[in-house]
Amino acid sequence: xxxxxxxxxxxxxxxxxxxxxxxxxxxxxxxxxxxxxxxxxxxxxxxxxxxxxxxxxxxxxxxxxxxxxxxxxxxxxxxxxxxxxxxxxxxxxxxxxxxxxxxxxxxxxxxxxxxxxxxxxxxxxxxxxxxxxxxxxxxxxxxxxxxxxxxxxxxxxxxxxxxxxxxxxxxxxxxxxxxxxxxxxxxxxxxxxxxxxxxxxxxxxxxxxxxxxxxxxxxxxxxxxxxxxxxxxxxxxxxxxxxxxxxxxxxxxxxxxxxxxxxxxxxxxxxxxxxxxxxxxxxxxxxxxxxxxxxxxxxxxxxxxxxxxxxxxxxxxxxxxxxxxxxxxxxxxxxxxxxxxxxxxxxxxxxxxxxxxxxxxxxxxxxxxxxxxxxxxxxxxxxxxxxxxxxxxxxxxxxxxxxxxxxxxxxxxxxxxxxxxxxxxxxxxxxxxxxxxxxxxxxxxxxxxxxxxxxxxxxxxxxxxxxxxxxxxxxxxxxxxxxxxxxxxxxxxxxxxxxxxxxxxxxxxxxxxxxxxxxxxxxxxxxxxxxxxxxxxxxxxxxxxxxxxxxxxxxxxxxxxxxxxxxxxxxxxx
Amino acid sequence: xxxxxxxxxxxxxxxxxxxxxxxxxxxxxxxxxxxxxxxxxxxxxxxxxxxxxxxxxxxxxxxxxxxxxxxxxxxxxxxxxxxxxxxxxxxxxxxxxxxxxxxxxxxxxxxxxxxxxxxxxxxxxxxxxxxxxxxxxxxxxxxxxxxxxxxxxxxxxxxxxxx
Numbered sequence: 001x002x003x004x005x006x007x008x009x010x011x012x013x014x015x016x017x018x019x020x021x022x023x024x025x026x027x028x029x030x031x032x033x034x035x036x037x038x039x040x041x042x043x044x045x046x047x048x049x050x051x052x053x054x055x056x057x058x059x060x061x062x063x064x065x066x067x068x069x070x071x072x073x074x075x076x077x078x079x080x081x082x083x084x085x086x087x088x089x090x091x092x093x094x095x096x097x098x099x100x101x102x103x104x105x106x107x108x109x110x111x112x113x114x115x116x117x118x119x120x121x122x123x124x125x126x127x128x129x130x131x132x133x134x135x136x137x138x139x140x141x142x143x144x145x146x147x148x149x150x151x152x153x154x155x156x157x158x159x160x161x162x163x164x165x166x167x168x169x170x171x172x173x174x175x176x177x178x179x180x181x182x183x184x185x186x187x188x189x190x191x192x193x194x195x196x197x198x199x200x201x202x203x204x205x206x207x208x209x210x211x212x213x214x215x216x217x218x219x220x221x222x223x224x225x226x227x228x229x230x231x232x233x234x235x236x237x238x239x240x241x242x243x244x245x246x247x248x249x250x251x252x253x254x255x256x257x258x259x260x261x262x263x264x265x266x267x268x269x270x271x272x273x274x275x276x277x278x279x280x281x282x283x284x285x286x287x288x289x290x291x292x293x294x295x296x297x298x299x300x301x302x303x304x305x306x307x308x309x310x311x312x313x314x315x316x317x318x319x320x321x322x323x324x325x326x327x328x329x330x331x332x333x334x335x336x337x338x339x340x341x342x343x344x345x346x347x348x349x350x351x352x353x354x355x356x357x358x359x360x361x362x363x364x365x366x367x368x369x370x371x372x373x374x375x376x377x378x379x380x381x382x383x384x385x386x387x388x389x390x391x392x393x394x395x396x397x398x399x400x401x402x403x404x405x406x407x408x409x410x411x412x413x414x415x416x417x418x419x420x421x422x423x424x425x426x427x428x429x430x431x432x433x434x435x436x437x438x439x440x441x442x443x444x445x446x447x448x449x450x451x452x453x454x455x456x457x458x459x460x461x462x463x464x465x466x467x468x469x470x471x472x473x474x475x476x477x478x479x480x481x482x483x484x485x486x487x488x489x490x491x492x493x494x495x496x497x498x499x500x501x502x503x504x505x506x507x508x509x510x511x512x513x514x515x516x517x518x519x520x521x522x523x524x525x526x527x528x529x530x531x532x533x534x535x536x537x538x539x540x541x542x543x544x545x546x547x548x549x550x551x552x553x554x555x556x557x558x559x560x561x562x563x564x565x566x567x568x569x570x571x572x573x574x
Numbered sequence: 575x576x577x578x579x580x581x582x583x584x585x586x587x588x589x590x591x592x593x594x595x596x597x598x599x600x601x602x603x604x605x606x607x608x609x610x611x612x613x614x615x616x617x618x619x620x621x622x623x624x625x626x627x628x629x630x631x632x633x634x635x636x637x638x639x640x641x642x643x644x645x646x647x648x649x650x651x652x653x654x655x656x657x658x659x660x661x662x663x664x665x666x667x668x669x670x671x672x673x674x675x676x677x678x679x680x681x682x683x684x685x686x687x688x689x690x691x692x693x694x695x696x697x698x699x700x701x702x703x704x705x706x707x708x709x710x711x712x713x714x715x716x717x718x719x720x721x722x723x724x725x726x727x728x729x730x731x732x733x734x735x736x737x
Contacts, residue, residue: 128642184645308636
């Protein structure tokens with residue numbers, strides 16, 4: 001039996017749980033825990049420059065590995081600075097454990113220095129939260145937090161620890177809890193067999209089926225099963241923004257992303273389908289466009305671990321609640337057992353139609369211009385070539401994010417890291433850092449814009465301290481591109497506050513932090529400079545690339561329309 | 575349609591705020607709410623009434639079930655059930671009114687539980703509709719103060735909500 005203080009228990013538990021890195025920032029309420037960390041050898045703490053970045057680093061790690069990222073923030077402003085990152089993880093169902101310091105328990109509620117009701121503030125954006133009432137509870141509470149964060153539909157869990165819970169003079173027995181039981185929490189272990197069989201029969205009989213998969217396939221580790229089923233039945237596949245990499249992006253059966261900025265082919269295939277197999281996707285408003293006009297002839301099979309996602313916006317004809325990997329595996333074995341395949345001629349005529357939509361110009365055709373100005377799309381295509389399609393790509397939010405989703409063809413799951421649900425500018429860079437820290441050998445790119453990068457640019461300092469040589473690909477168009485695009489399309493080009501005036505010299509800024517900066521203004525320099533940057537394995541390189549300000553992201557669905565209603569360029573629409 | 579949703583909740587601090595928070599967060603409507611510990615002190619029984627289309631009610635029950643502290647849930651209005659609410663009302667009672675109020679109270683099987691020279695305090699239990707009818711019969715002009723417990727209920731027959 002071992003006697004530890006509450007603070008020591010926190011650190012010791014993290015070690016026993018197998019946590020390698022935690023991301024945080026110290027403060028008064030956490031000093032006992034930081035003192036315990038000082039002696040710890042196996043758990044490494046990464047000191048960020050702003051707590052929001054700590055949450056995004058943990059989040060990037062979680063998206064790349066499927067395991068909970070761990071954040072340590074102090075009470076009051078430390079906790080509130082973490083809120084945006086917690087909300088980001090919540091919207092995208094990312095496992096995360098946030099340990100927040102709290103004022104001593106006898107001062108809670110007294111408006112003490114650096115006191116915030118963290119449980120109250122975070123309540124709508126967490127999967128669950130705990131406040132520690134006695135130091136001896138710490139191991140079990142933390143185990144529950146990890147279990148809840150990582151199981152079922154994953155999400156962030158907050159553990160609020162008042163300072164006195166870590167008192168070094170009070171020692172209690174410590175045992176690592178291998179398992180916890182929660183009588184009120186039991187995520188589905190498998191889907192309903194009868195429903196799964198019905199779904200397979202519908203797919204086999206379908207004339208125009210589409211497989212539409214989302215982030216649930218990535219976090220549910222079901223990409224292999226999804227690919228097997230799709231290839232077995234020769235199904236056209238489209239992924240949501242969160243689901244990219246769930247099916248190989250360079251495969252013939254892949255139609256590209258769907259939705260607001262989805263491909264013409266994917267959106268048309270969805271609209272004309274008769275059976276939609278939705279897996280680990282939630283019919284988000286950025287996917288379905290006008291719900292009343294959504295896919296008028298389609299029967300919908302919806303597989304999700306979260307019953308509340310089913311029939312929320314679009315009614316499912318065959319709802320299946322269960323883990324996507326096991327449901328897909330069961331579907332595969334039922335297909336094998338039935339031994340039938342979809343009728344060849346029917347499949348062929350559906351594919352013929354899809355190929356007509358796809359045409360010869362690729363899924364996302366764009367005007368490459370005369371080469372006098374760099375197109376943002378070209379940057380992503382070049383990045384794809386230079387990194388051989390094998391980089392981890394973390395993105396910020398805006399036009400560059402959509403270009404990164406459209407033109408980088410993700411062959412594997414967990415490689416595309418972006419804030420889909422909340423759309424958090426400032427997410428990309430720290431998320432890339434979290435990935436690089438845990439995959440030091442891999443190429444990690446942060447695709448960003450001059451707006452987003454400035455929301456967490458201070459983390460260049462953290463990168464210097466911990467040697468995190470990510471490559472920042474800044475699509476600098478001198479404007480808040482997506483805002484500007486909407487202002488072009490809906491507000492007669494009145495650019496209200498969408499300029500970025502007084503931009504810093506990013507090259508000098510990167511150099512000031514001790515990194516390498518490169519400015520690219522000519523198309524001919526694009527590829528060589530990108531190659532040079534990625535060849536500098538042990539240096540952070542900030543690539544500031546001047547791109548066409550007037551470029552828009554297309555296709556763009558027309559609001560409240562059907563899936564097929566899209567602008568295809570500034571002048572053409574469907 | 576009006577639904578009576580009853581749930582077993584971990585009797586822990588903060589559990590109630592998650593239930594209430596869910597309703598405001600997702601723009602659901604909550605008509606009445608009542609909560610108290612059960613014979614098992616680790617559990618509270620919470621009953622709420624809400625009004626909404628079937629799809630909304632489905633989302634409400636699904637989202638309530640997702641709360642970690644919700645152990646079990648039943649929509650009582652989906653099958654035969656008993657529904658009760660407690661009303662305490664203070665009314666002006668002087669002169670001829672005193673006999674009239676007493677008669678009305680008897681008709682509704684209420685009790686006068688406190689008396690002064692000018693005021694009766696009446697206790698009445700029943701469905702919300704019955705309490706509404708009683709208040710209507712008494713008339714708003716003589717009502718000084720009302721307090722209602724909110725709806726609570728239980729399924730008829732052998733069905734029980736237990737862990």
